[in-house]
Amino acid sequence: MSLGIEYRHLTEAYERISPHIHKTPIYTSSYIDELVEKKVYFKGEHLQKTGSFKARGALNAVLSLKEKNPENSGVVTHSSGNHGQALAWAARYAGMKCTVVVPSNAPAVKVAAIKDYGADLVFCEPNPTSRQETCAKISAEKNQTIIPPYDHQDVIAGQGSIGIELMEQVPDLEAILVPISGGGMTSGICIAAKAVKPDIKIFACEPKGKDLEYSLKAGKPMWPDPPKFVDTIADGLRVQRLGTLTFPVVLELVEKEVFTTSDDDIIKAMKLVYQRMKQVIEPSSGVGVAALLSDKMKILTPDMKKVGVILCGGNTDIEHLPWMK
Incomplete structure (x- = not known):
């Protein structure tokens, strides 16, 4: 299947934008490693220009x-x-x-x-x-x-630069957890990571109500028409339907099993990152961390030892944090 977007488009994009953006750091936490019994590498896109990937x-x-x-x-x-x-x-x-x-x-x-x-x-x-x-x-x-x-295409290619950087920083990753909205970042990371390491597994992480797994297992879009927004505190992930360019990429390259997280799970994940890693992330980033902490993670990746998690953004209103009532 031709996806229309190739690895060369990503490398051209990275060459175009790299002088003007941050090469974001990788964070680790021994506490979280022990908690999930894996070595976890957090890609700090919450520190990117404008506060997100x-x-x-x-x-x-x-x-x-x-x-x-x-x-x-x-x-x-x-x-x-x-x-x-x-x-x-x-x-x-x-x-x-x-x-x-x-x-x-x-x-x-x-x-x-x-x-x-x-x-x-x-x-x-x-x-x-x-x-x-x-x-x-x-x-x-x-x-x-x-x-x-x-x-x-240019947006997807630009987001793919995350995958280029991540695979340079941690080339022996076995899986990457990516919060997903319309699929631009997920598509780009898939193309980049699998060009370097074809057997790496990419897992989409979504808020409850998106129901991406139904579409991936059916092999075609299964969302309602007209599309709706998901009711979630992860405001960056409220789009339910993937795009006409992104869905084919996700369908071909992402694992069919999707991590689905509740608002309570997202809040717990955010608090963990705030308290243990001292990093301010927004709820959309918390979705990937919540997936990492889930029981489903243990079931789907029992033998994997090195996992990447994309902290996709840090634009949260500190006056109205989601656990404040």
């Missing part, structure tokens, strides 16, 4: 667009927060105008950051259809190029 894909898309069309009128996207921040930052870096369509229930801390990076904000109803329709309308009115959060 999204900076990689957004910057690659913007710089690639500028190379192809230096006179473009700017970019527009829809986002619950992290991609919006990343695109606003990338556009400002490249000297472009940027508009971000934001759902009315987006976290205030992420909305404020988008404004601080200089983007124009447009609010919409908190559902996938409203986001996409509003984005398309603005694109037509302002002649701005749509850079979607995940279903875009």
Whole structure:
């Protein structure tokens, strides 16, 4: 099966963006290693520019667009927060105008950051259809190029740079746990990691209600139409449906068994990272950690000794942490 996105696209993206982003560190915790009886390597994307991995894909898309069309009128996207921040930052870096369509229930801390990076904000109803329709309308009115959060080759290639770095930092990994929303980061990491080590296992980690495993085992999308948002504290992972570009990649390269986590599990995972690793992560990052701590991890990876976990973002509102009532 041809996936349309090749490893060379990822290496080209990494060459394009690497002078402008952080090569994020790997963290370990002897306490967590003992807890799960494995050596765990946490990839610190919560320390990336704009506070999440999204900076990689957004910057690659913007710089690639500028190379192809230096006179473009700017970019527009829809986002619950992290991609919006990343695109606003990338556009400002490249000297472009940027508009971000934001759902009315987006976290205030992420909305404020988008404004601080200089983007124009447009609010919409908190559902996938409203986001996409509003984005398309603005694109037509302002002649701005749509850079979607995940279903875009340049975005996927940029996110794949995470996998390139991770496999250089820990080449003998046996598995990687990746929080999944629309599938851009997961797709990119799969392509990168399996190009280096074909037998490595990539596990998708989702909040309860996404139900990705049904689609992977059926071999086709099984989500409701129109799509809905998942009710979860992991606001970066509320998109239920994967993209037309990302689903085939995930279907072919990701394990069919998916780690599903509850909000309570996410909170416990976040607290563990805060207390033991002294790292501030957002709930979406907590999904991957919660998967690591689950009983299902013991069942699916009994003989694996070296596991990677992507800490995908750190944009959490410290005034309204999810365990505060």
